[in-house]
Each structure stands twice: as C-alpha cells, then as structure tokens.
Amino acid sequence: MRALAFAARSLVRQPARAALGMLGVAAVGALLFDMLLLSEGMIVSMRDLLERTGFDVRITTTAEMPRTAPRMERARETVAAIGRLPGVGDVLAVRFGDMALEQTHGDPLNGTFQGILGTPGPWTVMTGHDLSPGSGTDDVVVNRATAADLHVTPGSQLLVHASCESSPGAAPPVRLRVVGIVSFPFEIAGERMIGGSLDTLESACSARARDQADMVLVTSRGRPDEVVDAVGRLRPDLHAATNAQMLGRVEQAGFSYFRQISTVLTTVTVAFALLLICVLLTVSVNQRLGEIAALRALGFSRRRIVADVICESSLMVGIGGALSLPAGLILATGLDRILKNLPNIPTDLHFFVFEPRALLVHIGLLAATAFVAALYPMRIVARLPIAATLRSEVIS
Amino acid sequence: MLRLHARRLLLTCLVVSVTTLQAQSTRTPDVLVSRQLAESEHLAIGQVIRLSPHTDGTDARTFRIAGIYEPTADPQRLGTVPRKVRLHLPDLLDLTRTATQVAGTDPVDGINIRLARPDDADAFIRDVNGRMPGVGAVRADLAGNAIGTFTVVERFHYAIATVTILAATIFLLALTIMLVDERRETVGILRLIGLPVGRILSQILLEGVLVATAGAAFGLTLALGSQRLLNRFFQWKYDSAMQFVGITPHVASLCVSIAVPLGAVATVLASWALLRRNGLRLVRR
Numbered sequence A: 001m002r003a004l005a006f007a008a009r010s011l012v013r014q015p016a017r018a019a020l021g022m023l024g025v026a027a028v029g030a031l032l033f034d035m036l037l038l039s040e041g042m043i044v045s046m047r048d049l050l051e052r053t054g055f056d057v058r059i060t061t062t063a064e065m066p067r068t069a070p071r072m073e074r075a076r077e078t079v080a081a082i083g084r085l086p087g088v089g090d091v092l093a094v095r096f097g098d099m100a101l102e103q104t105h106g107d108p109l110n111g112t113f114q115g116i117l118g119t120p121g122p123w124t125v126m127t128g129h130d131l132s133p134g135s136g137t138d139d140v141v142v143n144r145a146t147a148a149d150l151h152v153t154p155g156s157q158l159l160v161h162a163s164c165e166s167s168p169g170a171a172p173p174v175r176l177r178v179v180g181i182v183s184f185p186f187e188i189a190g191e192r193m194i195g196g197s198l199d200t201l202e203s204a205c206s207a208r209a210r211d212q213a214d215m216v217l218v219t220s221r222g223r224p225d226e227v228v229d230a231v232g233r234l235r236p237d238l239h240a241a242t243n244a245q246m247l248g249r250v251e252q253a254g255f256s257y258f259r260q261i262s263t264v265l266t267t268v269t270v271a272f273a274l275l276l277i278c279v280l281l282t283v284s285v286n287q288r289l290g291e292i293a294a295l296r297a298l299g300f301s302r303r304r305i306v307a308d309v310i311c312e313s314s315l316m317v318g319i320g321g322a323l324s325l326p327a328g329l330i331l332a333t334g335l336d337r338i339l340k341n342l343p344n345i346p347t348d349l350h351f352f353v354f355e356p357r358a359l360l361v362h363i364g365l366l367a368a369t370a371f372v373a374a375l376y377p378m379r380i381v382a383r384l385p386i387a388a389t390l391r392s393e394v395i396s
Numbered sequence B: 001m002l003r004l005h006a007r008r009l010l011l012t013c014l015v016v017s018v019t020t021l022q023a024q025s026t027r028t029p030d031v032l033v034s035r036q037l038a039e040s041e042h043l044a045i046g047q048v049i050r051l052s053p054h055t056d057g058t059d060a061r062t063f064r065i066a067g068i069y070e071p072t073a074d075p076q077r078l079g080t081v082p083r084k085v086r087l088h089l090p091d092l093l094d095l096t097r098t099a100t101q102v103a104g105t106d107p108v109d110g111i112n113i114r115l116a117r118p119d120d121a122d123a124f125i126r127d128v129n130g131r132m133p134g135v136g137a138v139r140a141d142l143a144g145n146a147i148g149t150f151t152v153v154e155r156f157h158y159a160i161a162t163v164t165i166l167a168a169t170i171f172l173l174a175l176t177i178m179l180v181d182e183r184r185e186t187v188g189i190l191r192l193i194g195l196p197v198g199r200i201l202s203q204i205l206l207e208g209v210l211v212a213t214a215g216a217a218f219g220l221t222l223a224l225g226s227q228r229l230l231n232r233f234f235q236w237k238y239d240s241a242m243q244f245v246g247i248t249p250h251v252a253s254l255c256v257s258i259a260v261p262l263g264a265v266a267t268v269l270a271s272w273a274l275l276r277r278n279g280l281r282l283v284r285r
Helices: A003-013 A015-052 A075-083 A144-150 A198-204 A224-234 A243-253 A256-287 A289-298 A302-339 A356-382 A386-395 B035-041 B089-096 B118-131 B146-182 B184-192 B197-238 B249-275
Strands: A057-060 A088-101 A109-117 A124-128 A139-143 A157-163 A174-183 A193-197 A215-220 A239-242 B002-004 B030-034 B048-051 B061-069 B085-087 B137-139
Touching (some): A003 A302, A015 A302, A057 A224, A057 A243, A075 A088, A075 A109, A088 A144, A088 A198, A139 A144, A144 A193, A215 A224, A224 A239, A239 A243, A256 A289, A256 A302, A256 B146, A256 B197, A302 B146, B030 B035, B035 B061, B118 B137, B146 B184, B146 B249, B184 B197, B184 B249, B197 B249
Parallel strands (some): A109 A193, A139 A174, B030 B061
Antiparallel strands (some): A057 A215, A057 A239, A088 A109, A088 A157, A139 A193, A157 A174, B048 B061
C-alpha cells in the first residue's frame, strides 16, 4: 500500500479528530488567504480605478495626494501649455468645491462640486447626456446619489449654494440645470456630487480666487514617463506623476496600515497553523507508537514510516487548504464590506482582490507549513526504538 | 466642546519655501512647526522663516518659530508625513486674505466651543442651527471622520478575532479529543472503583479551567510583550506617535472571559462522549 493511501486510512480511522483538524486548517487557511488578498488588494483595485479613468498622468502642486495639495494658479494657461507638449492627448483640469443643495422640504444637503476645464469629463454617463462644448454655464451632471436624494432627472433644476473657499453657505444660491446622471471616478458611497465646467463652478461660488485647479489629468499618446518629464521641464513648480507613481504615493499614504497589518497577521496565522498542526500530529503519533513499532517490526522501512507521517500532514493541510479557498473568499467579501465603511473610500475600491499570485503564495505557505509541522513527529518515528516500544506496549 | 463644521482649522502644508533668516525681530509673529517638518527642513526654535500661501512663494511673510510640537496622530493621514505649521488665527487670516477681501469678513472652517455646562450641548446645537442658517453645529465627539475610521478598524479587528477564535476552538476540540482519548484507561479505572460521572466530570472541568487560565495568562503575557514591539515598529514605519496596539484592562478581561470558558467547555465536551461509555469498555476489558 502506498504511503498516501495508508495515511488516508489513518485519518479515516479517527474521523472526528481528522475532520476537526481539517476544519481548523480551513479556518486558519481562510484567514491566511484573506490576509494575502489584503496585502495587495487595495493597490490592485486602485490601479484598476486609475486606469479606468483613461488618464495616465496626474499633475498637482505638491507630491501630496490630490485635494490635499494647494491649488495650482493660472489653470487655463497651464492646461493650454500642457496641451501643446509633444505626446500629450487630452488635458483636463479639475477643481473641487463644496456645495449645499436646496431641497423642497428639509435641510440643505452637502456635497462636492467638480468643475472641469477641457474635454472629456472624467465621468461615465448613465442617463441623459454629457456636457458638451455648447453646453450653457448653468448645465451640470449629477451622480446617482444626488439624483436619488433630490429626486432629479435630466432636465430638472437644482438650487445650489457653492463655495470654493470655505463653508457651503457663503455664496448666494444659483439655479443649475441637470443634463445627465453620471458615475464619477473615485465616487464615495452616498457622496453627492455634481459636475460642470470650471466657469460654472466659479460663477456658482462667486469665487474670489479664480482660475485655480486642484489637479490636471493628461492622456499621453506615447509613454507617460516622457509626458511627466516634459511637464517637469515646462513647469518645475508642479508635480506630475504617472499612474504607477500615483500608486506608489497611495502605498505610502493611503491605508498602508492594512498592508502592514496583513503582513503581521499572515506571520501570526502561519505560526498558529504550524504550532497546532505540529501538536495534533505529535499527539497522534505518540498515541500510535506501538502500532508504528509493530509496522517497523513487520518490515516497514524507516523512510516509509516517515513518509506516512508527512503524507498524513499533507492530507490534513491539503484538504483543509482546499476548503479554505471558498471559505476565504466568503470571508473576504464580509471583511471588504466592513472596511469599505471607512470614510472617504471610493465605491469601486476594494481591499480584498483575488490575484493568482496570492493563490500561489497561499499554496506555497500551506505546503511549507505541512512539511515543517511534520518535522518533529517525523523525527519521533524515525528514532523510535522498535523492541523497547513493543515491550513497553505489551507491559502497559 | 463643540465643533462648528471644523475641517481644517490648522493650516496645513502652507510651507512652500521655508527660508531661514538670521534676523530676529520682536514684531515677528510666532508659529509652531511639527516635529516632522522641523526634522526634514532642519528648523529650530527661534529661527525666522518665510511662509507663503501660494505655491510660487509670492506674498510670503516672516514668522518666528516659537516651538516644535508633536502632531496629534490622525489615522486618516497615516503614511503621510505631517509637515504642519500652526499660526495664530489672525496671522493666518492676514497671510491668506486676498486683495478684494475686507478684513473682518474672512471665512473660517470651524469654531471650537467649550460650554460652561457640557450637558447643554444638544440644546445649544439646536439653538445655533435654528438661529444661524448655513452654519452646522455638531457635537465634537461626533465630528470628523477619525471616529468613523476607528470604529471601522475596530470592527475589522473584531471580525479577524472571531475567525481566529473559531479556528482556535476547532483545534482545541481536536486536541482535547486526543488528550481525553489518551486518558481513557485512567477514566475507566476511576469509573470502576466507584467514582460517579459527575465527580470525574468536575475534576476534568477543573483541570480544563486551570489549563485554560494558564494558557490565557501566557497569551496575555505574550501580547503585552509584543505590544511594545508592534507599537515601536509601526511608530517607526509611519513616523507617528499613534498607539497601534493597546492591551487595555477591558481587552485583557475580554480575552480571558472568552479563552477560559472556551477551554473549559471544550474539555468537558470532549470528555462527555467518553464518560457516557461503560467503565469496562473504557479499560478495554
């Protein structure tokens, strides 16, 4: 009989402990799998979000994240100058403002106003139509949260108090016409957003500081790195970054805590699994010392007995590990839902994202755990004195 | 204390070009700079620096560094080095006021209020919101996103802890089943010499409680030992004074209140099946 089949029968002989051992590995494995998904999940998701917008270079005034850096001055001149650079496709300046939306009944609702300069808009049209060069200065698009909260559809009108400086109540209200319902990139769950031209925003909030932008987005025709270099030469006071460089900033600034915690928990989880599987196997082997000595006396080689132990460990960890994958995916959905309640997290951003690499690391870690956990019990059976063990078994 | 729609009372990242000047002036307004900014720009108390509200450094004014402070740790800004300057509000308004702005009409992001009678907070909020349209008063303990961040992180850690407890329980059951099985003959003899099942079960329960208590104590000691290590690592990693791991009496008592009953119950559950068997069967006769 082969070692694997023999190990399988050993497990079947003790179904309760084998099942519990596998379930334990499944639970630990699920947690381990989730921590591996968490370690890269947000970066993978953020990369997807950045690439989905279509822009591959972002320009701000400092190396801070957009909306935390000071605004850039002379936005129109900057957009025009960048648009003339070689290798540059579309250029879009974005300025954010605060707003309060008047309701027929109830208190005004707060939200964010995105004023853009250039085409196309960074949003995806869901209903109605997009802003066009011929759109009036009172035309805006709104996101689904705004449409749902204010019960507006394309053609409806909004009464907006906007502010480009401070509190939303500072400016007199303006009446704006909704032309479309859109989905904004990096939209936060429940956040009310409206988008319009920079002129619309500036006139709505009676901006004292006009012609400013929070960031400029660029689509490159060639390599984004070359556009970044060109922008650096054109405006040394600005910071241009490719999507990859922005991801680097996100890794530094945006919730890298979860990446660190996933590393700590991965280490703890593997150590936990290692310890427990080792204890289970050791106790199991100690209980079967007489049986093992009898098998050795019947002619089973030392190597064969050691192979039985490692096969038993592999079966327990293998079956548990296989169960851990669906369990881990279900658990990841729940944990992702919890973390997405963090403030200012875009709706489409996920913390747990499946990647083949994470699966490979998971399999590798479990295989290493199965082997290392079996080392001590393997040593016990390899050094087992056959005659003394059999004698002790008979006497007891 | 109340916070009226506070967003950015502190001036952040105003430093565009920090130029150290040798001249000391008695009229130069004082500022505080964050430790991180002082370290990165080699600033010291008493130095005179120039701050500008514009990225091109125009309209800069001189200030004297009166002190270096450790910023309050903000979980939302974790990973971002807090290069901050604190100014007196009139100095900040003078610095940021545009040519068309009339002094005295400057907007502020928020006003913090400490009430003489904190119990009146809700009534005061209703009063302010009713009398001043366009101004939103909220309780300080409900303002800001940091509280939301902490709550979510707490929930996340509770979820992770639940899965860990589940895994540990399963392993514990497997282990106790094996350990109880090892003592099958001893239990059989005790049954045969006349000890009632309840008496043996009490003994097993007591053993379980003792082992679980010892395990919980060891676990807490390990956690307390690793607490400082983890805090130091993360504080170094993020250059923050934030406490990442804190073993509070509440957390410690929660751990013990879960671990000890769990260990005891697992021992009794694993033993119960064994004790239901006949004494002779247990000693394999």
